[in-house]
Amino acid sequence: MSTTPNENAAPASNFIRNIIDADLAADKFAQRRWRGQPGAAADHGAAPLDPARIRTRFPPEPNGYLHYGHAKSICLNFGLAEQYGGRCHLRFDDTNPEKEDQEFVDSIIDAVRWLGFSWQDDKEDNLYHASDYFPWMVAFAEHLIVTGNAYVDSQSAEEIRAGRGTLTQAGVDSPYRTRSAEENLDLFKRMQAGEFADGTHVLRAKIDMSAPNINLRDPLIYRIRHAEHHRAGNRYCVYPLYTFAHPIEDALENITHSICTLEFEDQRPFYDWLLERLAETTTLADGRVVGGLLQRPLPQQIEFSRLNLTYVVLSKRKLIQLVDEGHVDGWDDPRLPTLAGARRRGYSPEGFRLFAERIGVSKSDSLIDFTLLEDCQREALNESAERRIAVLDPLKLIITNYPEGQREDCSAPNHPQKPELGSRTIPFGRELWIEREDFMEVPSKGYRRLFPGNLVRLRYGYVVRCTGCEKDADGKVTAVLCEYLPETKSGTPGADSVKVKGNLHWVSVADAYTCEIRLYDRLFAVPAPGARREGDAEGLERNFLDDINPNSRVTITAQLEPALKDAAPEARFQFERHGYFVADRVDSRPGAPVFNRAVTLKDSWNKG
Ligand code: ATP
Ligand code: MG
Helix, strand or coil: CCCCCCCCCCCCCEHHHHHHHHHHHCCCCCCCECCCCCCCHHHHCCCCECCCCCEEEECCCCCCCCEHHHHHHHHHHHHHHHHCCCEEEEEECCCCCCCCCHHHHHHHHHHHHHCCCCCECCCCECEEEHHHHHHHHHHHHHHHHHCCCEEEECCCHHHHHHHCCCCCCCCCCCCCCCCCHHHHHHHHHHHHCCCCCCCCCEEEECCCCCCCCHHHCCCEEEEECCCCECCCECCCCEEECHHHHHHHHHHHCCCCEEEEEHHHHHHHHHHHHHHHHHHCEEECCCCCEEECCCCCCCCEEEEECCEEECCCCCCHHHHHHHHHCCCCCCCCCCCCCEHHHHHHHCCCHHHHHHHHHHHCECCCCEEECHHHHHHHHHHHHHHHCEEECEECCEEEEEECCCCCCCEEEEEEECCCCCHHHCEEEEEEECEEEEEHHHECCCCCCCCCCECCCCEEEECCCCEEEEEEEEECCCCCEEEEEEEEEHHHCCCCCCHHHCCCCEEECCEECCCCEEEEEEEECCCECCCCCCCCCCCCCCCCCCCHHHHECCCCEEEEEEEECHHHHHCCCCCEEEECCCEEEEECCCCCECCECCEEEEEECCCCCCCC
């Protein structure tokens, strides 16, 4: 089930690149014109040649927050446009009046920008709303009526469903299928004028009720909905179906490669049928020549398999349930697989781009191991994150031969592989915080850290020898005692003369920034939340909520080096020996950041 991340993988194969290479080699799109904004053939006709070698689009429906799966599609579409000297449009597919909202529009814009992509440059601003194309869609639907390719059906929804047939049985023609073009046009206009109630009539494409592909059995293209649209208001009371609207949106925008997920594969014949009917010319009975509404070559639909991840649910319904029932703290909860959550958690855009490149694009369903995403985040954060010191489970260390009240500066590099990022000073003193696990009164075998008699280096500071500890009445260690070796300060001549095996991090008690830290982990404790597991009794139904990891968030109070007090919201750091952390963008206050753990330094889920 799990795929192993391959550290040195070359860019994953991408069959879509092969298609584009071939199209460009054949100059397939070279003659398209572009007037600087979407339009029909007549609008683009006299305009200059399209400067974009290809056009792709990312077309979210603004009915929810974007998730990790959308990141795959965003990186793919915007990435291809970048690589090929093309353009990628951000298009809100807002043709469905009921479910859409400005809040979602804003969050989608934020997420795409955050991932580092842009639909704007000095020449073009390719942010579109499909609802702005309603006038074209209505006109195109009327054209289909006039050319005998669409009709108004007045059967009930139930009758239409029954007449469609099944996989093994052909459908039957609607009794309204033979209405004249005049009658159809009159009815469709009256549908638009609001004369009819919801559900009384629909407009259907006239294709073939016995087509083996059910999607070609006179699919619905327009229905009546007396609903308020978040942009168009009450202007319309007919709305197009997605399968009719989407190809038209692509064609108006000069999209060359319309990339979508596999479940639309069976829709491709209708996609092609529709655009061809609108692009071709037809001679009507009265001798008029009509058509040529869309520019050629027409857009081409290409399907790829959607992202599925272990330990994660991406279904919109389940995400809504997690938020609404309060299992998480909202759409940007760092544990949710939304991009708003990922951002708050401290994941980086570069990590997502790396992930998208590594998983590649294919047509076969795949389940990706969550570890691969974490590894990509680690890799990207290792590159960019400055190092800082944090003690997460503090225990006091007292240097008994260091003068009371004395302080001195130690120097620590901000990034071990990047000297250009400089260094910072960290204060050293008689009392320090160390990790509780860095001391054992009675050491276990192979333990190299502090125990009575042992020498360790306090990283960027001195070598110390442990001399003992103090305990409370219950026998719990309250402080570790040691003596420092004055000639061993890091960076001074001869500092290395004393060899030690342990190298500990620490924070000066007098200067530490005491702070809240949220240790985030996977939201689900099992690879396939809610799925049946081996050994489950016959008929047992699992609920994905029962698989929530009870330790997905642990809040602690930690001791941090003082420089972290000034961390700006969203600044990401590696806390040495612990992992990657970010200053929370919501709960941090100036001079008082709180931190979230994005990911640990090493994977602790796939042991062995
Ligand atoms: P819905 O089920 O409501 O349609 P959706 O996840 O398909 O939800 P859209 O807003 O329609 O949401 O998606 C926008 C784009 O993102 C589409 O082109 C879709 O194919 C792509 N996409 C959605 N989910 C995934 C996924 N898991 N992996 C890759 N691409 C995805
Ligand atoms: Mg969708």
